[in-house]
Amino acid sequence: MIMVHPDLMNAYSYGTGAVVPTWNLFGLSIEAVGYQGTVLPVLVMSFFLAKLETQLHKITSSCLDNLTTPLISILVCGFITFLAVGPMLRTAGNLLAFGISWLYHSLGFIGGGLFGLFYAPIVLTGMHHSFIAIETQLLAEAAVTGGSFIFVTASMNNVAQGAAVLAVLATTKDTKLKSLCSASGISALLGITEPAMFGVNLKLKTPFYAAIIGSAVGSAYVAFHHVLAVALGAAGLPGFISIRPADWPHFAIGLALSMITAFVLTWILAKKPQSSQAGKIKAKAELNNIDDQTCVAPAEGTVKPIEESTDRTFREKLMGDGFVLFPENGQVCSPINAVVKFIFPTRHAIGLVREDGVEMLIHMGINTVSLNGAPFEIFVEEGQNVQAGQPLARMDLQQIRQAGCSEEICCLFTSPTAFSWTAQGAVAQAQPILTLGEKQ
Template identity: 65%
Template sequence: MNHKEIAHAILNAIGGKENVSAAAHCATRLRLVLQNEEKIDQAALNSLDVVKGTFSTAGQFQIILGAGIVNEVYKPLVNLVGITEMSTCQVKSAGAKKQNPLLQLVKLLSDIFVPIIPAIVAGGLLMGLNNLLTAKDLFIHGKSLIDANPGIADLAAMINTFANAAFVFLPVLIGFSTTKRFGGNAFLGAALGMIMVHPDLLNAYGYGAALVAHKVPAWHILGLTIEKVGYQGTVLPVLASSFILAKIETNLRRVIPSSLDNLLTPLLSILITGVLTFTLVGPLTRSAGNLFTDGIVWLYNTTGFVGGGIFGLFYVPIVITGMHQSFIAVETQLVANVAKTGGSFLFPIASMSNVAQGAATLAVFLITKDKKMKSIASASGISALLGITEPAMFGVTLKLKYPFIGAIIGSAVASAFVTFFKVRAVALGAAGLPGIISIKPASIVYYVIGMGISIVIAFFLTLVLAKRDAKKNTHGLEKKAA
């Protein structure tokens, strides 16, 4: 089949051009928003050799075709449907309209945090590298690499400065992204973030000690006492303030004459939002953010390995719903306040889940005789071990069911193990085999053992369940024949 014939076959299988509202593609997948997903002929899609798997998420129906093929099929597809080519962002927006309010909130958080993840990951991984250089007993008994090689002490100090920047000035990144998301001027959002971490303010990391010592600086304006405290490493305060900034700016533009717009709108937007931030919004959301973070840490410490195991068991179902995107905000807060929180316990559990999906998928690769499934399983299994699980989940484990069961059990046991040994990440990165550098140096051994447990259980349990599934199917056929 040529690419036009493939496009035509796919279009027929998804209910025809009348069923397609929007279409885009990423590196490997067609991303479609359909009027009614019940019209999809799944059997017809599965019969196409070019289709490596399908899944539905976030209001989109996605068809895995592979790199180099998807873009060639996409062009004739949009011509057959009679729509213009769209970006993945446009399709995401179209798909979001079909979601319930909770998933829309998750998508909102995703839209804000996904663009700034590269900066956070870069800073986090540099922090992990610094920890490798400064941790005692990791490579040399009783010493760190810095102790053994004093000449690289300044290198470690420089790396530490680079690593901390993204977290110290986190409100600038979030302010830019949030204000842009809500339709305001992104650079005003960045300016608000800069105000919230201005050097004239008391550093947020020193607020607790200053409060105990009764030495919190303040402004005294018209009888009001306003604390001069920064918001380094915070998430909720800058999210709320940036939302208010965007709404104030867009409303001011409607009432201020165009001749004064460039002068008054930025001035009033920053002034009003800044005052609200330090008098009302900031203190309230700082307290709420601290309570939320403390609550998450308390839950983790209280439920222990049982809670970790339960979370590991349900992590993939959460990913299927897309709810895992909301974890980005929580993880950012945990990593930004690593001295207080100890780091993120979500990252190690996500890693255990991802490698379990990879191991189960590779087990399918080993035992399946279906050439198409073998091809999908080989590539998606390795991808899952490296932290990208969607192809493995939707193309293999969910489709066959028994490897999915093997994977979530492997994930649950390994998650309980890493939770028992308090494994935490001090950085965000690829949740899988490469995630070792993101883990606290003292916990790296337990992290590696945890991945081993996850891989072994998921792999061998999938083999066992596959044999049981095969016997069950054979028995069913014998009954039908009888």
């Protein structure tokens, strides 16, 4: 709270020509400016505060700890923040802003494309607020400069973020994620990107990459045609009111390029991993030529005895003995050579049965029955023969985690079956981990 205290000058007024108040402390002149809208100073000082407080707890008497530790921690961190860390990182932001201005005006459409590519990552740090001083100057001298390129680039970025979210909306089966995407996607197209960027794209990663590429394409186009803004406004689809009327056609084309690129790339990246990965798993299983007495890891990850499951029912072997695997990715293959006996309607569990009667339950995630099958895609049918290592399903680990569920895969022998371990800990997918005996 000290970094945004109301007695400090608001950070959004910094660099606009307003008089900056200062403190005179120990002969030093320190600017009394807040850090609204910044991220780097907050992250750095939060880390320092946590470390300092931990050390103070260790050396302070218990009778004084509650009183002196918070006081000393805030006092020291506040002094360091306003004396060194804050101004240094703010200066870094200013240098970045002026560097981008040079890049844009010196390299033309290449500079514009690079600015568009890095605009979203800069927003994540909060240093985009350093652009206010440059944009204010560009608009004040519009008769000479022609206007602001920053607003135009921000518009390309915002619509690209929105289009990426709409692509997620079109491809996901998670009802909660769909609800978030529909609201945040439209909001981003209208100029407010925080819900889209932080709530969807960054969490899923690939939509964010697609969005910054889309922003780069659109920004390169508008830079090539010297599209400029003559006023501030909502950076997105409503941005036409801030653009020179003569530039409206090129501005519209730039928006379209940003949106189409981000949407298509997000769509492709969302669909690509599943089929290629499934083919690799199957080829690996065929290469291993796994026999009927071998049980393999259903996914890449860490495999442990079932007693280490987070679920009490599985941990206490109420449904049978087996193992638990904490997966690194969402691809799930068959652990044994068997027939698919059943597939739960909610797609979170698959039952297998071997020719000799050995039965196995593959339970994907804990409490995932409540997700109504949204994070799962099944590749097999009931009654189908499957080989150990053959793809069975795909789990969307991100959706499962967002729902507050564990993604662990529990594999249980629901019929009493003897087995011995051949591998534990970190394993590759389709790697042999158990040797099975006969049904008891």
